[in-house]
Amino acid sequence: MIQIERTPWREMVNHAQASYPNECCGAMIGSIDGDQKTVMFALALDNVSQGSQRARYELRPEDLLRADREARERKLDLIGIYHSHPDCAAYFSETDLKNSCPWYSFVVLSIQEGKFDHANSWLPNAEQTHAEKEELLWPES
């Protein structure tokens, strides 16, 4: 299960709404205790996907390394990645699966007509052939 604290959740939703109609992406930092994850910080990252970003996002590998370093400096972990789906449900697409890493949680925020609608968290398997839905709790849920 993944729980997102109020401040990072607001930042994630604001980032996703501000990026509409494009996709946004970022890192989630916090603590991991068994399969209980708590997101305490959100780090907005650049979507560097070339061409239309309405249905694509791409992170710079060095941004992810920076997020990982920042997490360790705070004695926390890089829990995962969030990104938005403009005018689309918060499912995990084929592309999402292909670009995933099995050790991270992937939170997808559905933004409908510029406003937050719903979110899901996904856990890809090691083969990146399937992603399982992870229980997700956010402050207003």
Ligand SMILES: [Zn+2]
């Ligand atoms: Zn996606």
